[in-house]
Amino acid sequence: MADLALIRHVPLIxxxxxxxxxxxxxxxxxxxxxxxxxxxxFLAAFSALAIGSVAxxxxxxxxxxxxxxxxxxxxxxxxxxxxxxxxxxHAGTLISAILFLLRQRWRTSxxxxxxxxxxFAVMCAGIFPIIHTGRPWLAYWLFPYPNFRGPLWVNxxxxxxxxxxxxxxxxxxxxxxxxxxxxxxxxxxxxxLKSGFRQKLASVMSLGWNGSFRTWHRYESVYLMLAGLAxxxxxxxxxxxxxxxxxxxxxxxxxxxxxxxxxAGAIFSGVAMVLTLLLVxxxxxxxxxxxxxxxxxxxxxxxxxxxxxxxxxxxxxFFTALYSTNPYEEFAFLNRAFGPMGxxxxxxxxxxxLIPQLLWFKRVRQxxxxxxPITLLVNVGMWFERFVIIVTSLxxxxxxxxxxxxxxxxxxxxxxIGSFGLFFTCFLIFCRILPVIAMAEVKGxxxxxxxxxxxxxxxxxxxxxxxxxLMPSGVRS
Amino acid sequence: xxxxxxxxxxxxxxSLLKATRESRQSxxxxxxxxxxxxxxxxxxxxxxxxxRLPWVCFGAAIVGLxxxxxxxxxxxxxxxxxxxxxxxxxxxxxxxxxxxxxMVLAAGLTTVFAFLVISRxxxxxxxxxxxxxxxxxRFVLVxxxxxxxxxxxxxxxxxxxxxxxxxxxxxxxx
Numbered sequence: 001m002a003d004l005a006l007i008r009h010v011p012l013i014x015x016x017x018x019x020x021x022x023x024x025x026x027x028x029x030x031x032x033x034x035x036x037x038x039x040x041x042f043l044a045a046f047s048a049l050a051i052g053s054v055a056x057x058x059x060x061x062x063x064x065x066x067x068x069x070x071x072x073x074x075x076x077x078x079x080x081x082x083x084x085x086x087x088x089x090h091a092g093t094l095i096s097a098i099l100f101l102l103r104q105r106w107r108t109s110x111x112x113x114x115x116x117x118x119x120f121a122v123m124c125a126g127i128f129p130i131i132h133t134g135r136p137w138l139a140y141w142l143f144p145y146p147n148f149r150g151p152l153w154v155n156x157x158x159x160x161x162x163x164x165x166x167x168x169x170x171x172x173x174x175x176x177x178x179x180x181x182x183x184x185x186x187x188x189x190x191x192x193l194k195s196g197f198r199q200k201l202a203s204v205m206s207l208g209w210n211g212s213f214r215t216w217h218r219y220e221s222v223y224l225m226l227a228g229l230a231x232x233x234x235x236x237x238x239x240x241x242x243x244x245x246x247x248x249x250x251x252x253x254x255x256x257x258x259x260x261x262x263x264a265g266a267i268f269s270g271v272a273m274v275l276t277l278l279l280v281x282x283x284x285x286x287x288x289x290x291x292x293x294x295x296x297x298x299x300x301x302x303x304x305x306x307x308x309x310x311x312x313x314x315x316x317x318f319f320t321a322l323y324s325t326n327p328y329e330e331f332a333f334l335n336r337a338f339g340p341m342g343x344x345x346x347x348x349x350x351x352x353x354l355i356p357q358l359l360w361f362k363r364v365r366q367x368x369x370x371x372x373p374i375t376l377l378v379n380v381g382m383w384f385e386r387f388v389i390i391v392t393s394l395x396x397x398x399x400x401x402x403x404x405x406x407x408x409x410x411x412x413x414x415x416x417i418g419s420f421g422l423f424f425t426c427f428l429i430f431c432r433i434l435p436v437i438a439m440a441e442v443k444g445x446x447x448x449x450x451x452x453x454x455x456x457x458x459x460x461x462x463x464x465x466x467x468x469x470l471m472p473s474g475v476r477s
Numbered sequence: 478x479x480x481x482x483x484x485x486x487x488x489x490x491x492s493l494l495k496a497t498r499e500s501r502q503s504x505x506x507x508x509x510x511x512x513x514x515x516x517x518x519x520x521x522x523x524x525x526x527x528x529r530l531p532w533v534c535f536g537a538a539i540v541g542l543x544x545x546x547x548x549x550x551x552x553x554x555x556x557x558x559x560x561x562x563x564x565x566x567x568x569x570x571x572x573x574x575x576x577x578x579x580m581v582l583a584a585g586l587t588t589v590f591a592f593l594v595i596s597r598x599x600x601x602x603x604x605x606x607x608x609x610x611x612x613x614x615r616f617v618l619v620x621x622x623x624x625x626x627x628x629x630x631x632x633x634x635x636x637x638x639x640x641x642x643x644x645x646x647x648x649x650x651x
Contacts, residue, residue, distance in 0.1 A: 023614065156553055156571065157561055157571040162574040173582065173585045176585055176586065184513075184612070187612045191609075192613065203601065208604045211512055213512055213523065214525065215596045217520050217528060218592055218595060222530055222589060225531060226589070233581045236578065
């Protein structure tokens with residue numbers, strides 16, 4: 001229990017902030033002009049988005065033949081990027097919903113940006129299967145709607161249809177969850193700013209929020225329910241994504257380990273992406289007292305944990321394949337690691353399993369300049385993980401006569417760059433028009449030592465120390 | 478109908494909590510409290526009943542689940558049965574994922590919608606703020622005169638004990 005004792009005495013937010021300080025600090029970026037760094041980053045992100053848009057426009061106009069796919073490798077960059085981006089989104093829901101249910105109050109500083117990240121990542125992900133259909137203007141065919149062809153319904157027994165529903169629901173619920181969390185903060189922005197576009201936006205979107213506790217009381221119950229719904233939802237989403245593969249008969253795909261393996265990998269890559277963004281945001285937006293070294297330390301531990309789960313999955317699937325005595329399974333895995341595309345497997349294992357081991361050291365977990373490259377490498381590794389699963393399993397399947405190889409075309413690389421461009425463009429705009437830290441939640445976890453901060457006697461929780469500070473406000477024991 | 482209310486404006490959560498508890502104990506009617514964040518334990522201090530929204534959530538989940546399951550059976554067994562790889566007509570396990578997603582979607586959207594309706598929140602609504610700084614750093618307790626024995630002094634002394642920033646008396650016309 002030494003850790004718990006430590007948590008009790010270290011405030012979650014540094015700098016001995018008052019409530020008004022929180023409002024001022026978080027609203028500051030909304031009141032001042034963007035920095036040079038923001039302009040430079042926005043220009044870079046927007047250029048990447050432009051490159052991607054040109055690539056996608058050319059692909060739609062010409063056809064899927066502009067990609068390097070062939071009859072053997074029917075899925076490659078597109079589905080790799082799809083799975084990669086869906087995975088990135090998972091950490092947002094982990095932080096906003098699962099950590100909320102687990103009463104981890106440190107999440108309050110990071111949940112807003114993590115949830116925003118989820119929404120943008122799922123947007124990036126959604127683009128890939130849609131353009132992969134070849135005729136994206138008919139993408140609505142993926143949903144069952146009354147039509148003049150019978151009506152002909154979609155095949156509810158197909159994992160691709162499950163995927164459609166999973167991603168659609170995930171995007172909608174994440175958006176709603178994010179918006180519900182934003183409502184009180186939008187009211188703060190509305191009341192603080194005098195005029196301008198942001199004030200107008202906040203006035204419309206804050207729905208007339210006036211801080212009434214009767215509303216707060218219901219709000220907490222709604223937030224708790226959304227967290228309860230989002231938790232199984234997020235687990236189901238990557239489970240269903242993994243079924244796109246696991247229900248197929250291709251060696252290397254047809255494995256029962258896939259759902260937990262994919263979910264852990266998704267959270268792993270997502271936490272890395274949250275860390276990448278937070279490390280940049282806290283420096284450039286002067287939020288070091290809100291996103292403290294302690295937050296980064298905890299996130300690094302999460303990264304290490306999920307890296308461990310992913311490592312176990314790698315070992316297990318390899319062992320199972322070799323132990324199966326099925327020649328196709330054995331070959332698929334030996335080919336993965338030592339075949340012509342073995343270098344991708346090498347990148348995957350070194351970035352996802354070996355490099356994160358550095359995080360065992362406390363000194364590493366507390367040095368942003370070491371963590372930052374680690375988080376980037378983790379995401380490189382996780383992108384390659386999906387590439388390894390998809391391409392190395394496909395390119396040498398059952399019949400050697402149909403073996404083939406795969407090389408991405410510039411169009412596919414352009415699309416990959418474009419998806420990063422879309423993600424960062426959205427994120428940078430978000431940083432400028434909405435509060436990046438959940439003010440109403442941070443105010444609830446300010447240090448109890450501070451005069452204007454909570455002393456929580458008389459509640460159902462013992463008031464000694466600040467155990468209450470560990471509780472999310474929506475949950476009563 | 479017009480009514481007379483007293484506002485106690487506080488700087489911190491604990492003063493508000495103590496004042497609320499004491500007001501309730503001395504039988505003064507609490508109209509509402511206004512806070513910048515969800516103050517832990519204030520619902521008990523105010524004597525609020527637990528929200529009934531979980532029932533809305535549960536109901537919507539059941540309805541969403543039932544409708545989706547029915548639709549999947551109807552579409553694939555009755556309306557246009559298509560044999561896909563010899564799979565049985567009653568493919569319940571294969572119907573589970575979509576049914577689950579639709580259940581979550583129905584429950585989540587309905588709960589939030591019900592919350593907005595009950596709390597009378599709608600886009601572009603003009604907020605009625607009882608005091609400035611409620612969405613920043615002020616905590617306000619609103620008490621209502623509810624009988625003939627209303628004594629402003631007594632209420633004032635009660636609130637003054639908890640270090641308010643201000644105590645105001647207001648007449649509200651409705």
